[in-house]
Amino acid sequence: MLLAIDTSGDxxxxxxxxxxxxxxxxxxARRATEPRRHAExxxxxITEALAEAGGRRHDVRAVVVGTGxxxxxxxRAGLVTARVLARxxxxxxxxxxxxxxxxxxAYAAGVATEDDVLVVTDARRxxxxxxxxxxxxxxxxxxxxxxxGPVVERPAVVAATLxxxxxxxxxxxxxxxxxxxxxPGAPVAVDPAALAALALTRVARGADLPTEPLYLRRPDxxxxxxxxxxxx
Amino acid sequence: MTxxxxxxxxxxxxxxxxxxxxxRVADGRPxxxxxxxxxxxxxxxRFGGIIPEVASRAHLEAMLPTLDxxxxxxxxxxxDVTAIAVTAGPGLVGPLTVGAxxxxxxxxxxxxxxxxxxxxxxxxxxxxxxxxxxxxxxLALVVSGGHSSLLLVNDIATDVTELGQTLDxxxxxxxxxxxxxxxxxxxxxxxxxxxxxxxxxxxxxPRGLTAAKDQAAHAYDFSFSGLKTAVARWVEARxxxxxxxxxxxxxxxxxEAVADVxxxxxIAACRRHGVDTLVIxxxxxxxxxxxxxxxxxxxxxxxxxxxxxxxFCTDNGAMIAALGSAVVxxxxxxxxxxxxVDSSMPLTRVTV
Ligand SMILES: [Zn+2]
Numbered sequence: 001m002l003l004a005i006d007t008s009g010d011x012x013x014x015x016x017x018x019x020x021x022x023x024x025x026x027x028x029a030r031r032a033t034e035p036r037r038h039a040e041x042x043x044x045x046i047t048e049a050l051a052e053a054g055g056r057r058h059d060v061r062a063v064v065v066g067t068g069x070x071x072x073x074x075x076r077a078g079l080v081t082a083r084v085l086a087r088x089x090x091x092x093x094x095x096x097x098x099x100x101x102x103x104x105x106a107y108a109a110g111v112a113t114e115d116d117v118l119v120v121t122d123a124r125r126x127x128x129x130x131x132x133x134x135x136x137x138x139x140x141x142x143x144x145x146x147x148x149g150p151v152v153e154r155p156a157v158v159a160a161t162l163x164x165x166x167x168x169x170x171x172x173x174x175x176x177x178x179x180x181x182x183x184p185g186a187p188v189a190v191d192p193a194a195l196a197a198l199a200l201t202r203v204a205r206g207a208d209l210p211t212e213p214l215y216l217r218r219p220d221x222x223x224x225x226x227x228x229x230x231x232x
Numbered sequence: 233m234t235x236x237x238x239x240x241x242x243x244x245x246x247x248x249x250x251x252x253x254x255x256r257v258a259d260g261r262p263x264x265x266x267x268x269x270x271x272x273x274x275x276x277x278r279f280g281g282i283i284p285e286v287a288s289r290a291h292l293e294a295m296l297p298t299l300d301x302x303x304x305x306x307x308x309x310x311x312d313v314t315a316i317a318v319t320a321g322p323g324l325v326g327p328l329t330v331g332a333x334x335x336x337x338x339x340x341x342x343x344x345x346x347x348x349x350x351x352x353x354x355x356x357x358x359x360x361x362x363x364x365x366x367x368x369x370x371l372a373l374v375v376s377g378g379h380s381s382l383l384l385v386n387d388i389a390t391d392v393t394e395l396g397q398t399l400d401x402x403x404x405x406x407x408x409x410x411x412x413x414x415x416x417x418x419x420x421x422x423x424x425x426x427x428x429x430x431x432x433x434x435x436x437x438p439r440g441l442t443a444a445k446d447q448a449a450h451a452y453d454f455s456f457s458g459l460k461t462a463v464a465r466w467v468e469a470r471x472x473x474x475x476x477x478x479x480x481x482x483x484x485x486x487x488e489a490v491a492d493v494x495x496x497x498x499i500a501a502c503r504r505h506g507v508d509t510l511v512i513x514x515x516x517x518x519x520x521x522x523x524x525x526x527x528x529x530x531x532x533x534x535x536x537x538x539x540x541x542x543x544f545c546t547d548n549g550a551m552i553a554a555l556g557s558a559v560v561x562x563x564x565x566x567x568x569x570x571x572x573v574d575s576s577m578p579l580t581r582v583t584v
Contacts, residue, residue, distance in 0.1 A: 088341025
């Protein structure tokens with residue numbers, strides 16, 4: 001089986017059957033929506049999903065993880081978990097940008113067919129993460145290709161620079177209805193099973209899938225100010 | 233395999249060092265196999281302090297390489313590990329979270345127990361790897377850029393009492409701040425230490441919380457912020473008068489004030505509690521004046537002084553693996569997989 005993790009928004013875990021290198025049915029899935037508790041919830045959710053799937057840890061053949069973009073602490077919890085768990089199990093780990101999954105989910109749900117999809121998620125601080133996609137499937141299976149982004153920007157800037165003629169999907173589109181118009185029936189949360197399917201398609205194509213985080217923002221650093229006098 | 237026979241992997245990420253170490257317990261005795269550390273300190277130097285987000289990013293990148301290096305050096309396979317220990321706090325939340333998530337992933341992936349432990353008590357526990365089993369009861373002084381704590385230890389894994397701590401700056405922090413006001417590069421501690429050895433203690437700076445009126449409430453607490461201000465006033469007054477600052481003498485006088493307060497209060501606590509062994513840990517125990525004064529005053533008071541070599545005093549995985557091995561040897565239950573890191577974990581709490 002294959003373990004897929006995403007911590008770019010919710011904490012989400014799916015265990016999928018592996019069917020000759022292709023994704024099989026979802027055997028167990030867990031999702032929690034408590035922000036800022038990713039690192040606490042993730043490991044218990046993995047063990048619960050394993051138990052529900054009736055699997056043992058050595059049945060996991062690969063780990064797939066969403067690489068964001070996302071708020072940092074939760075994203076890192078997912079990435080370090082995936083990397084270290086894969087090392088402990090002696091299996092490969094594959095990274096897929098979390099926004100790619102939402103685009104693939106939108107095409108799979110029929111929200112868009114030939115049109116470009118604009119995926120938008122929450123970046124806090126009144127900004128959103130966004131990327132624009134088009135379908136890119138070949139023989140190995142359905143895929144998506146980013147034609148612009150990912151970026152972190154104000155919703156209005158995203159609408160003006162990336163949105164023209166695209167179908168908007170994702171929680172960031174729903175949260176900013178004045179600027180972005182989420183398509184009816186559009187996916188609102190990253191499905192780890194979609195990440196897993198993309199990973200297997202790309203691995204079959206021979207792609208390298210690094211697990212580097214998509215932070216998009218530089219760290220906030222406040223250099224030490226010039227020293228102030230203590231005497232007036 | 234019994235509790236007297238274990239292989240404990242320790243992970244430390246509370247500040248800017250990514251540490252992974254392995255401690256083998258054979259017949260109840262812990263032995264350090266490897267202590268691998270990666271540091272992001274150079275990335276912080278230009279900011280004059282630790283930037284948590286920079287440290288967190290560095291921990292994520294360093295975790296697997298440091299783990300692999302530890303295993304390779306020790307010639308150990310991950311499957312041989314029997315327990316995982318990790319710093320649960322105190323420390324910076326972002327950095328702690330990376331280590332905790334890594335430790336949980338190992339616990340799940342290897343099917344081994346997880347033990348979340350206290351970083352500050354780890355600074356004490358590491359000395360067992362160097363100087364052998366602890367006595368029944370002892371005092372510990374943990375001093376670094378982040379902590380200045382005086383602990384009464386009845387059992388390193390289960391029974392630690394905090395006698396006192398700093399009410400403001402940690403000792404190492406005071407050194408860094410005085411380093412900045414003397415125009416020295418960050419971190420200032422080692423520079424002041426070097427200059428202090430060239431200078432003489434000619435200025436009588438104040439000793440915080442040593443007055444008679446402080447004995448009731450703060451006999452074993454420390455305060456270094458008044459001292460830091462006194463140094464600043466002294467330097468500014470000379471600058472305003474257009475005089476040259478005798479930096480080595482200022483450094484020597486300041487360092488002596490810090491070492492004097494730390495050792496005087498610690499020896500008094502040893503006497504008061506009838507304890508004959510003192511362990512000093514934490515990065516600031518590298519300070520030469522503290523080492524010399526502690527050695528002299530302990531010898532005079534008939535107290536056995538144990539200070540691990542400097543590489544074990546800075547933050548590292550060995551201290552966490554050492555404390556983890558003590559927890560495993562006592563047969564304590566593992567921590568839950570949903571353990572939360574605690575940036576202000578109390579020092580009376582050894583495990584979570
Ligand atoms: Zn420390």
